Amino acid sequence: MKIQFLGQNCFLFNYNGKNILSDPFYNFQKEKSRFDITAQKIDYVLITHAHGDHTADVKEVLHHHPEAQIIAQPEICGYFNHPNSIDINFGGSAKFDDMKISMVPASHTSSFPDGAYGGEPCGYMFRFPGKNIYFAGDTGVMADMALFPQLFGEIALAILPVGSHYTMCARKASFAAAELLKTKKVIGCHFDTFPPIAINHDEALRIFEEKGVELILPKLGEIFEIKA
Numbered sequence: 001m002k003i004q005f006l007g008q009n010c011f012l013f014n015y016n017g018k019n020i021l022s023d024p025f026y027n028f029q030k031e032k033s034r035f036d037i038t039a040q041k042i043d044y045v046l047i048t049h050a051h052g053d054h055t056a057d058v059k060e061v062l063h064h065h066p067e068a069q070i071i072a073q074p075e076i077c078g079y080f081n082h083p084n085s086i087d088i089n090f091g092g093s094a095k096f097d098d099m100k101i102s103m104v105p106a107s108h109t110s111s112f113p114d115g116a117y118g119g120e121p122c123g124y125m126f127r128f129p130g131k132n133i134y135f136a137g138d139t140g141v142m143a144d145m146a147l148f149p150q151l152f153g154e155i156a157l158a159i160l161p162v163g164s165h166y167t168m169c170a171r172k173a174s175f176a177a178a179e180l181l182k183t184k185k186v187i188g189c190h191f192d193t194f195p196p197i198a199i200n201h202d203e204a205l206r207i208f209e210e211k212g213v214e215l216i217l218p219k220l221g222e223i224f225e226i227k228a
Contacts, residue, residue, distance in 0.1 A: 001013060001014065001015045001126070001128070001131075001133070001225070001226045002014040002015075002223055002224070002225050002226075003159075003187070003223065003224045003225075003226065004035075004221065004222070004223045004224075005033075005187070005189070005218035005219070005220060005221070005222050005223075005224075006025070006026040006030075006033050006035050006220065006221070007025060007026060007028055007029055007030075007033060007193060007220055008023065008025045008028070008053050008054070008189065008190055008193050009022060009023040009025070009048065009053075009054055009137060009138065009161070009189050009190055010022060010023050010024055010025040010026050010054075010057075011023075011135075011159070011189075012035075012040075013046075013126070015097075015099055015126075015128065016097050016098075016099070018043045018044065018096065018097070018099075019040060019041055019042050019043050019044070020043065020044040020045075020046050020101075021042050021044070021045050021046065021061060021068075022045075022046040022047070022048070022135065023046070023047060023048055023053075023054035023055070023137070024045060024047075024054075024055065024056065024057035024058050024060075024061050025053050025054060025055075025056050025057055026057055027056070027057050027060070028053075028056070028193065029193075029220060032219075032220040032221065033220040033221035034221055035221065037057075037060060037061060037064050037065075038064050041065065042061055042064075042065040042068045043068060043069070044068060044069050044070075044071055044094075045058060045061055045062070045068050045069070045070045045071065045072075046071045046072070046101065046124060046135075047070065047071070047072035047073075047076050048106065048121060048122055048123060048124070048135075048137030048138065049076075049106070049108060049109075049110035049118055049119075049121035049122065049137060049138060050075075050076055050079070050110045050111055050112045050116070050117075050118025050119070051109075051110065051111070051112075051113075051118075051138070052112070052113040053193070054137075054138070055076075055112065058070075058080060059080075062080070062082055066084075067084065068084065069084040069085060069086055070082050070084065070085045070086065071085075071086045071088065071094045071101060072085070072086075072087065072088075073087065073088075073089060073103075073118070073119035073120065073122065074087040074089065074119065075117055075118055075119030076118055076119060079112060079116055079118070088103050089103060090103055090104065090105055090120070090122065091103070093127075098128055098129055099126065099127065099128045100125075100126075100127040100128075101124050101125070101126055101127070102124065102125045102127060102152070103122045103123075103124055104122060104123045104124065104125055104134075104144070104148065105120070105122060105123070105142070105144050106121040106122050106123045106136065106137045106138060106139035106142075107121075107139045107140045107141075107142040108121040108137070108138040108139050108140070108166075108167070109121065121137060121138060121139070122137060123135055123136040123137040123139060124137070125148065125152050127152060131156045131157075131226065132152045132153055132154060132155050132156060133155070133156060133157045133158075133159070133226065134148060134155050134157070134158040134159065134181060134183070135159045136158065136159060136160050136161065137161075138161055138166060138167045138190060139161065139167060139168065140167065140168055140172070141168055141172045141173075141175060141176045141180070143180075145176050145180035145181050146179075146180040146181075148180075148181060149181060149182045149183075154182070154183075155181050155182065155183040156183070156185065156226065157183065157185045157186070157187065157226055158176075158177055158181050158183045158185070158186050158187075159186070159187045159188075159189055160173045160176065160177065160186050160187075160188060160189070161173065161188070161189055161190035161191070162188040162189070162190065162191050162199060162204055162215075162217075163190045163191035163192070163193070163196075163197030163198075163199055164197060164199070165196040165197050166190070166196070166197065167190050167197075169199075170188075170199065170203065170204035170207045170208065170215075171207050173186065173188070173208075174186075174207050174208045174210075174211040174213055174215070175211070177208070177211065177213045178211040178212060178213050183213070184212070184213055184214060185213070185214045185216075186208065186213055186214065186215050186216065187216045187218060187224065188204070188215055188216065188217045188218070189218075191204075191217070201217055204217065205217070
């Protein structure tokens with residue numbers, strides 16, 4: 001799997017030739033990521049919750065890629081009224097090839113900028129042979145995290161918010177990674193986008209190192225490869 005960071009919680013996941021775009025918010029600071037939505041096929045749009053910094057660019061994605069399928073809560077799928085939707089809920093999974101994307105809880109809020117209800121916020125577990133990757137969405141620390149390695153097995157990588165103010169800070173995220181998720185590698189997200197979530201990078205890296213967890217603070221446009 002290849003993972004490209006496009007800002008906030010927006011990532012482009014590529015697996016077996018399929019592109020999954022999460023929480024579309026790529027237009028903000030795209031001069032740094034150089035991401036062009038028209039330059040590649042989008043197969044799936046994966047949404048964790050309805051806040052504007054996670055849904056701002058959904059309509060543009062669907063305009064350029066009307067065949068793409070939305071994976072989200074029934075309320076979010078209903079809001080966009082897109083004919084190609086996979087409306088799952090907690091405990092459910094979207095499946096293609098040998099990949100399952102399972103919806104898991106998150107501790108946050110969820111409403112659209114116009115005030116419409118967005119359902120309960122969520123995260124997702126990417127499950128493919130030999131690897132589990134946890135994409136947390138926006139969340140605080142929650143006891144449910146301790147169940148994920150028991151339910152799904154070892155978590156090779158977690159993508160966790162570290163910006164504080166609206167989500168976990170680095171200290172809380174490092175605790176979640178080491179003590180609850182039992183993972184050794186984290187890609188940070190939801191940091192530095194706006195002043196309230198600006199972080200001290202050196203301090204965040206130190207906090208994770210003290211927990212024995214590798215923290216990657218990606219640059220906009222940076223690509224990672226996770227091998228099975």
